[in-house]
Amino acid sequence: MPELTAVKTALRAQRIEVPSWAFGNTGTRFKVFAQPGVPRTVEEKIDDAAQVHRYTGVAPIVAVHIPWDKVDDYAALAAYAKERGVTIGTVNANVFQDDAYRLGSVANPDPVVRAKAVAHLLECVDIMDATGSQDLKLWFADGTNYPGQDSIAARQERLAESLDSTYERLSASQRLILEYKLFEPAFYSTDVPDWGTAYLHCVRLGERAKVCVDTGHHAPGTNIEFIVAMLLRAGKLGAFDFNSRFYADDDLMVGAADPFQLFRILHEVAAAGGYDPAAGISFMLDQCHNIEPKIPAQIRSVMNVQEATAKALLVDTAALAAAQQAGDVLGANAVLMDAFSTDVRPLLAELRADQGLDPDPVGAYRRSGYAEHIVATRVGGTPASWGT
Ligand code: RM4
Ligand code: MN
DSSP states (O other): OOOHHHHHHHHHHOOEEEEGGGGSBOBOSSOBOOOTTOOSSHHHHHHHHHHHHHHHSSOOEEEEETTTTOOSOHHHHHHHHHHTTOEEEEEEOOOSSSGGGGGOSTTOSSHHHHHHHHHHHHHHHHHHHHHTOOEEEEOOOOEESSTTSSOHHHHHHHHHHHHHHHHHHSOTTOEEEEEOOSSSSOSSEESSOSHHHHHHHHHHHOTTEEEEEETTSSOTTOOHHHHHHHHHHTTOEEEEEEOBOSSSSOOBOTTTSOHHHHHHHHHHHHHTTTTSGGGOOEEEEOOOOSSSOHHHHHHHHHHHHHHHHHHHHTSOHHHHHHHHHTTOHHHHHHHHHHHHHSOOHHHHHHHHHHTTOOSOHHHHHHHHTHHHHHHHHOOSSOOOBTTO
């Protein structure tokens, strides 16, 4: 069995990044159910994110989305975050919410629109310089709805050129993280639909271009841990966007739909040494809490990642390798299932207690009165929402 102290040390060192947009109002294309007390400003989103870290101790990084989190002074924003015990992490670009992008952004047939999109991406790098962020995360809504609407090949060419201009602008310590998604909003062809396409662009760009695996961005039945293993092997896994899905890109709490899948993914990460900070993998949540309260949902999600991580670290790798080598199919499977079936909650509760945290993060948050406080004090103003 793996040494328990080593498992605990790894769990204590784990960092999970939370998305600023999880704290604002979100919904489906049918309805956004506004919640009382949601942040009106980026600073209030950071306040909420700091609560997640306060009760879990492993979520000190907040990803921002531009322009949703646009401010005049990003250095001041970074200082604000620091005062609250968190830092600004990944800068997520947004080239999907402007009328100009009806036919796409970086792959749009119109060079004027492409230039506008690239200018936004470069602006995001300026923001990274000010906040000290390392990663620029790109997800493109680009694609087509009808066969013949545009040339698939020409769109790839335009995309490659736009990525080149962006990559060139990065400093030596900054990375470009390219995210793929099977479909939606484009329904016939998507310009970066899968890991292969993202990987090809990243390889062409260079060492500091990596792929982001958003766990909700695949066809049903896709073996995501296989993709993760391939990217790890190639040194091209840059980040996870964790969430869970039952049907399409549902953005539900990670580990809610399929905790076993999350464990299988994290087992591949552990097996490849991906928990070593030197591996440079960022573990991010990308979720929307449409009907559930947002802060405890983020706390729960962080805990779900921690639990799956603990189980992945508990895999008896020596026994697994021996069983695999001996061709012991059932034995190898049993080693993996033993780890998955372990109740790691007492271990995590103990770990929290060791760190001076409440062993029950959601309960501690509920008892803190913060939820009532924000409902009472966040009156007036415009609640943050990804749609506006
Ligand atoms: C996309 C993708 C991006 C996220 C946006 C809000 O589907 O997952 O990561 O930034 O949604
Ligand atoms: Mn995502």
